[in-house]
Amino acid sequence: MSSGVIATSAVAIDDVSVRFQSKRAETTAIERVSLDVAPGEFVSIVGPSGCGKSTLLKLVSGLLQPSSGSVTLLGEQVRGPRHDIGFVFQRAALLEWRSARRNILLQAEMRGMSSVEAGRRADELIEMTGLSGFENALPHELSGGMQQRVALCRALLHEPRVLLMDEPFGALDALTREQMNVELHRVWRETGTTVLLVTHSIAESVYLANRVIVLTRRPAVVKEVIDVDLPSERDYSATMARPEFAAVTAHIRELLGAATGHD
Numbered sequence: 343m344s345s346g347v348i349a350t351s352a353v354a355i356d357d358v359s360v361r362f363q364s365k366r367a368e369t370t371a372i373e374r375v376s377l378d379v380a381p382g383e384f385v386s387i388v389g390p391s392g393c394g395k396s397t398l399l400k401l402v403s404g405l406l407q408p409s410s411g412s413v414t415l416l417g418e419q420v421r422g423p424r425h426d427i428g429f430v431f432q433r434a435a436l437l438e439w440r441s442a443r444r445n446i447l448l449q450a451e452m453r454g455m456s457s458v459e460a461g462r463r464a465d466e467l468i469e470m471t472g473l474s475g476f477e478n479a480l481p482h483e484l485s486g487g488m489q490q491r492v493a494l495c496r497a498l499l500h501e502p503r504v505l506l507m508d509e510p511f512g513a514l515d516a517l518t519r520e521q522m523n524v525e526l527h528r529v530w531r532e533t534g535t536t537v538l539l540v541t542h543s544i545a546e547s548v549y550l551a552n553r554v555i556v557l558t559r560r561p562a563v564v565k566e567v568i569d570v571d572l573p574s575e576r577d578y579s580a581t582m583a584r585p586e587f588a589a590v591t592a593h594i595r596e597l598l599g600a601a602t603g604h605d
């Protein structure tokens with residue numbers, strides 16, 4: 343940490359606004375949003391389409407600078423692209439000519455990691471995400487869920503303390519998505535990584551998170567922050583059947599209904 347200050351938050355978004363300027367108009371995507379994410383926390387972000395969720399992740403990764411306010415990642419103000427994070431997008435974006443394992447190892451090559459250490463870590467992640475036996479398969483030989491697992495392994499290879507996920511399971515069928523939720527939850531518990539997840543699925547947002555941030559329609563402001571009071575070990579079916587789960591998801595649905603103005 344350059345400032346010598348001990349970071350109490352993994353991510354601190356402080357009074358951030360984002361305005362996009364074009365020749366035709368100015369769009370305010372985010373309006374005075376503040377959010378603190380503790381180390382090791384799993385935070386889901388939900389909100390109406392186009393409200394500014396991806397913009398929020400871009401701010402944290404340093405791909406975008408706020409118009410006002412500040413973003414701090416691991417104790418350092420974000421002033422440009424940060425390479426000490428992991429990022430998983432909706433599309434796995436794998437290199438078609440490289441095997442699953444070599445796609446994962448791409449991360450190490452780009453970072454100049456020791457190949458022995460990277461290989462050890464890749465094998466550990468392959469095992470953790472159930473990809474064993476498919477290390478040498480090419481992307482077109484993998485299912486959509488498997489491709490996303492490879493993308494997850496690639497994002498975790500350098501053991502980032504913060505993982506950003508932008509609708510990572512949006513292109514998967516419902517059943518595969520549930521399986522990926524269970525796996526992601528387990529991987530998160532095993533790695534202790536701080537996760538910020540943008541999702542359109544209310545069930546996913548609640549099943550995975552310690553907290554759910556509900557944003558309003560654009561310009562996004564924080565409508566409500568919901569603490570998820572569920573056991574940290576979460577069997578999927580048992581969690582879905584819990585009355586607290588039903589109550590929280592119903593509450594979020596209501597908030598989003600109000601947020602989109604269709605109420």
Ligand SMILES: Nc1ncnc2c1ncn2[C@@H]1O[C@H](COP(=O)(O)OP(=O)(O)OP(=O)(O)O)[C@@H](O)[C@H]1O
Nearest residue numbers: 362363369371390391392393394395396397398560
């Ligand atoms: N580079 C940009 N230039 C101009 N406007 C932008 C830019 N990036 C995003 N926007 C606008 O900012 C708003 C928020 O976009 P963003 O992608 O963050 O929304 P989102 O909540 O992630 O959407 P979705 O849920 O549909 O993926 C939208 O109105 C979008 O058109």
